Amino acid sequence: MNTESAQPSLAFSINRSTHPRSAEERATILAKPGFGQYFTDHMAAIDWSIEQGWHDARIQPYGPLQLDPASSVLHYGQEIFEGLKAYRHADGSIWTFRPDANAARLQRSASRLALPQLPTDLFVESIKQLVQTDADWVPSAPETSLYLRPFSIANESFLGVRAAQRAAYYVIASPAGAYFAKGVAPVSIWLSTELNRAGRGGTGAAKCGGNYAASLVPQQEASDNGCSQVLFLDSVEGKYLEELGGMNLFLVRKDGSLLTPALSGSILEGITRASIIQLARDRGHEVEERRITVEEWREGVASGDIVEAFACGTAAVVTPIGQLKGHGFAIGNPDAPAGKITMELRQALTDLQYGRAPDPHGWLVRLV
Ligand SMILES: *Cc1c(COP(=O)(O)O)cnc(C)c1O
Numbered sequence: 001m002n003t004e005s006a007q008p009s010l011a012f013s014i015n016r017s018t019h020p021r022s023a024e025e026r027a028t029i030l031a032k033p034g035f036g037q038y039f040t041d042h043m044a045a046i047d048w049s050i051e052q053g054w055h056d057a058r059i060q061p062y063g064p065l066q067l068d069p070a071s072s073v074l075h076y077g078q079e080i081f082e083g084l085k086a087y088r089h090a091d092g093s094i095w096t097f098r099p100d101a102n103a104a105r106l107q108r109s110a111s112r113l114a115l116p117q118l119p120t121d122l123f124v125e126s127i128k129q130l131v132q133t134d135a136d137w138v139p140s141a142p143e144t145s146l147y148l149r150p151f152s153i154a155n156e157s158f159l160g161v162r163a164a165q166r167a168a169y170y171v172i173a174s175p176a177g178a179y180f181a182k183g184v185a186p187v188s189i190w191l192s193t194e195l196n197r198a199g200r201g202g203t204g205a206a207k208c209g210g211n212y213a214a215s216l217v218p219q220q221e222a223s224d225n226g227c228s229q230v231l232f233l234d235s236v237e238g239k240y241l242e243e244l245g246g247m248n249l250f251l252v253r254k255d256g257s258l259l260t261p262a263l264s265g266s267i268l269e270g271i272t273r274a275s276i277i278q279l280a281r282d283r284g285h286e287v288e289e290r291r292i293t294v295e296e297w298r299e300g301v302a303s304g305d306i307v308e309a310f311a312c313g314t315a316a317v318v319t320p321i322g323q324l325k326g327h328g329f330a331i332g333n334p335d336a337p338a339g340k341i342t343m344e345l346r347q348a349l350t351d352l353q354y355g356r357a358p359d360p361h362g363w364l365v366r367l368v
Contacts, residue, residue: 013059044169057125080152095365189228189231198266252310259306261290308340309324
């Protein structure tokens with residue numbers, strides 16, 4: 001566990017809310033937080049301009065942003081974001097998971113979207129300052145957390161098409177309930193064959209709002225077909241499995257080995273994906289990262305070689321997949337129980353995050 005804190009390059013000023021929610025209001029929200037519905041009393045903010053660089057780091061009361069209607073984010077979608085969680089351990093301490101990896105990914109997303117790169121120390125400090133200010137908002141019931149949403153927008157008032165010369169970075173926080181309130185249940189997913197979320201040379205590997213905008217119609221198609229998530233194929237050949245709208249994909253073979261699509265340039269490199277690969281290898285599973293066709297999945301399930309499938313991401317951690325459906329076909333069984341290896345890996349990762357198991361890779365960072 002990494003408890004050292006280097007001095008960040010900018011100091012945060014703290015402007016506390018004069019009207020925070022009462023302890024009773026907070027308790028009511030924390031008893032049933034859902035996901036992404038309620039926000040804490042404060043937010044973190046840092047401004048950037050081409051002349052001043054990053055400046056004015058602060059914690060301020062949560063509230064609406066004032067944006068000029070000509071702000072580039074509103075016209076050209078220059079926006080990126082991150083997602084990570086703060087976990088309360090049994091002794092009351094609060095930790096986060098691999099924030100340096102989120103910082104590095106935000107920097108990669110920034111470089112693709114022509115936004116300024118926030119230094120890692122400022123990213124981690126912004127999370128620390130916000131969670132320290134709103135520590136009472138980190139729930140303690142099993143599998144609950146405080147979901148953190150860092151994001152950055154271009155806010156220069158200018159309609160010319162070029163990288164904006166003014167930007168801002170914010171972090172908001174939202175208490176999150178156990179994702180599977182009634183126990184972890186396998187989901188059905190829908191194969192999108194006509195529509196893609198990302199293309200070759202596009203922004204698929206960046207975590208940007210535009211990719212999500214592109215996934216909403218196929219996500220609706222999934223929903224109309226009784227599926228909870230959509231699975232995308234590569235956009236060049238329409239043949240290889242890529243990922244879900246907001247989660248990465250794994251298949252499990254009967255010999256205990258794992259298969260996951262290799263990063264293709266249009267797949268978002270999940271931190272949960274990387275952590276699952278490491279944890280699986282630690283536990284003696286082989287993990288292959290390579291191109292996988294839908295055909296291979298279908299044939300593997302038919303022959304009994306592929307016995308489990310799951311999706312993974314920060315919000316739901318690991319979600320077992322019961323069935324893949326598409327126009328005129330279905331693979332797997334929606335009523336099958338969650339896979340054994342799927343559930344073991346889910347448990348291993350959440351045990352580490354909640355401090356119930358050792359942290360051999362030093363992934364946890366103490367916040368409070
Ligand atoms: C955020 C995201 C993921 C999962 O990444 P994690 O770091 O594991 O949360 C996967 N795919 C897409 C498209 C994403 O935006």
